Amino acid sequence: MVVVMMIAHPENLKGCRFQQPSDDTPVRAMLSAARDIVSRELFWLNQTWIERVGIIVKRSVFVVAAVSAAVVLSGCDDTTKTGSAPTPSSTLAAPVVPSLPDLPLLNRQAGNGEVVQQDGLTGAGSLDIDNGNDVDCAIVVTNGDPKSPQATIYVRANSKATLTGIEGTYYVYMKSGEDWDQATLSFTRDQQFSKFDDAFDGDSDWEITLQKxxxxxASTSDVPAF
Structure with a gap:
């Protein structure tokens, strides 16, 4: 129920005459009812306004909270990125590997006059060897291929040695150098190879001098490694 109350402007009331009703009881009752209705409507309007304001306030609080959370999360994300980013001061330098000292050179030798290899020294021939050079040498006695010798004898620098039991006609090969490797029957450094050009008779005793x-x-010639 809606009651419309019209209030006339004072200017419009000039010249108007009002008549006092003889019995004002119905009017009073009407005014009282209208006042009650207006009071209820005003109460409803106030309640509605308060609820709407509350919703607005709640929404405002929610928006503020959401904005605050976004700011906090954004700050955390930036902090994480900033903390994870490498800086020149935090970059690890490559470890310095110390250089290893040079290993000392080996200078292995066999015993002077030691037969370091043989394949049946059963003959009657002998060979005296005089090594007047400043390097050790290995004398190879073979009937043909120096890689398949009858025997190999080691003669140190400025030393003499004798090989006996040589069989048949043979050739004398020489290899000289430093650091003798018994496993390979060769020198590991400064190795040189040569041979006597003439053959030797196994029925005779011979003597050779290695220095010029x-x-x-007796002439010698350089040969490929064997």
Whole structure:
């Protein structure tokens, strides 16, 4: 129920005459009912306004809370990224690997006059060896291929040695150098290879001098490694 109350402007009331009703009881009752209705409507309007304001306030609080949470999360994300980003001061330098000292050179030797390899020294021939050089050498006695010798004898620098039991006609090969490797029957450094050009008779005793000498009657030649 809606009651419309019309209030006339004072200017419009000039010249108007009002008549006092003889019995104002119905009017009073009407005014009282209208006042009650207006009071209820005003109460409803106030309640509605309060509820709407409450919703607005709640929404405002929710928006503020959401914005605050976004700011906090954004700050945390930035902090994480900033903390994880490498800086020149935090970059690890490559470890310095110390250089290893040079290993000392080996200088292994066999015993002077030691037969370091043989394949049946059963003959009657012998060979005296005079190594007047400053390097050790290994004398190889073979009937043909120096890689398949009858025997190999080690003669140190400035030393002499004798090989016996040589069989048949043979050739004498030489290898010289430093650091003798018994496993490979060779020198590991400064190795040189040569041979006497003439063959030797196994029925005779021979003597050879390894250093060059004036008036020598035996020639030598360089040969490939064996």
């Amino acid at each position: 000498s004036i008036g020598g009657n």
